Amino acid sequence: MSSTSSRRQFSSGFLTLALFAALLSIAPSSPAQSANQDQSSAKDQPSTQSEQPQPDKADKKDKKSSQSATVKLRIEVASAADGKPIGNASVYVRFNESGGFLHREKLTELNFKTNQDGSAKVPEIPQGKILIQVIAKGWHTFGKWYDIETDEQTIQIKLDPPPHWY
Secondary structure (H helix, E strand, O other), rough: HHHHHHHHHHHHHHHHHHHHHHHHHHOOOHHHHHHHHHHHHHHOOOOOOOOOOOHHHHHHHHHHHHHOOOOEEEEEEEEEOOOOOOOOOEEEEEEOOOOHHHHHOEEEEEEEEOOOOEEEEEEEEEEEEEEEEEOOOOOOOEEEEEEEEEOOOEEEEEOOOOOOOO
């Protein structure tokens, strides 16, 4: 049985390799060569079109940021009993990020630690549904979904002491 499964793996791997080799033979050998061919053909023919300047990377960032709204989060973790900040707590932020291959949404996770003031700064993330989980040693674990629609927001989280085991 194990020999037939290894043969199947080999044949599927070989098929993948053959398809990849076929695609490489169809594509131009290197981007540098195709660019040189374009330049040599452009030198041979007189230019009738005016060259347009390429957009800067900063312009691309502006277009991207205008397409999807982002939010800057600040998460403050404190004790529910006395309001003292809880330092060194692990903060997990999960959100759906669209784009990528075939515009599929994928769940992205960011991990942070709170400082001695009990706060954690989150870089810009897309607006929408966001899961925030907080885990701190000696405290009850917290987790909640938030619907964020503003540009900047501070979320205050109060942790309860753990239940007593008898």
